[in-house]
Amino acid sequence: MGRGPYEKSGILRETSLAPLKSTHETFEIAYPFEDVEKDGKTRRELLKDELNVTVTLYYVPFGEFDGNEVVFFEEEKTIDLKTEWIWR
């Protein structure tokens, strides 16, 4: 708020969260894997089948992480990929 109030002209690009509406953000995080050589063939192997994810939503009043940021939400989650999968 209060950024460039003397030179702004209308809302040119709206990036805020609109009221009474859900906004979705998706994040893709790759599990660590490695391509290993075996019998002259390359096979992809999962190095870890669990990930600890922390989702933190910050309110950043002045556009920078300058000490004024406020945590609005935080959740830790463990996700896993323990299914069998043969890489071809």
Place this chain on the structure above:
Amino acid sequence: MKRALIFGLIGCAGCIMLALNASGAGGPKPEPPPKATTIAELAERYDSSRCADCHEEIYDEWEESLHARSVLGSPRTAPTIITTIEKGLKLFPYSGVKSDDDITVEHLMLCAKCHLPQLDEATDDVAREIVATIRGWQQAYRDGDDDKAEELEETIESLNIGCMVCHNKIALIHKYADGYPQPDTVYGGQEGDHDDDEYSLMAEAPAIGESIFCGQCHGQGPNFELEHPSQCATAYGSYLFAYVAHGGSESCQECHMYKSELGHNMQSYRDDSMIEMALDVKVESQSLFWRKNKEEGVVPIGVIDVSMYNKSGHAIPDG
């Protein structure tokens, strides 16, 4: 077409009844008060400390709010006023401002319209004194002169959106219908005598409990009535055209004063109870092997989907 017409008529009947119920609040347009010639004089005219004698709790709440330091801000407002002068007014070819000596009330109204509406009761000297005080305060900080910085900060804070700004100066919005605020009256929800020496009467301000009251300063977009339209807060625009338009029905006061239990300490993201009222956040996750493309092949990924439902009354953040 027909339906819209019928709804229109019912709406009008409601308006007329409201207008009739809330009569007699203001009066004829009073003589404008003499112009304040110093910061001290303007601050004295709108001093809230006297009200604390009898409205102690409300005063203590108000003192915590940004309304009590609406020129200083968090304290980002005062420095941004200087930026406005340096990067705006002094560089604009037709502003008439080449140095601080050229600054007038009209120039500062780009900001003071909302940050200090009573500046229209002061001379251009006061506008220049405000700028000089902010500069002095910044300099004292740079010099490490804490005493001076603190003293000047107090002077800047003496200019604020105090009790009499809301309960007198801007209390009545539709002046043709409700009259102009009178110099001896505090406007709120009651009528009768008021114990204060200077403001010896109480009268009703029909809209003080409505969102439009806050909307006077909380912005709808560019301030077109100014020679150079500034744009800062837009929460009231968002409230009207995004929140109410999609079925929202609570008022600013309901959320910020009552549900939050903060009363006159109107707050936002710095306050835990407001954060609690702001968003419903849900995190869902899924893990899978994803055949991405030829080059990268099958990639093991976790997909985190975060959904944020804004249950407040306007966009987050504002501005």
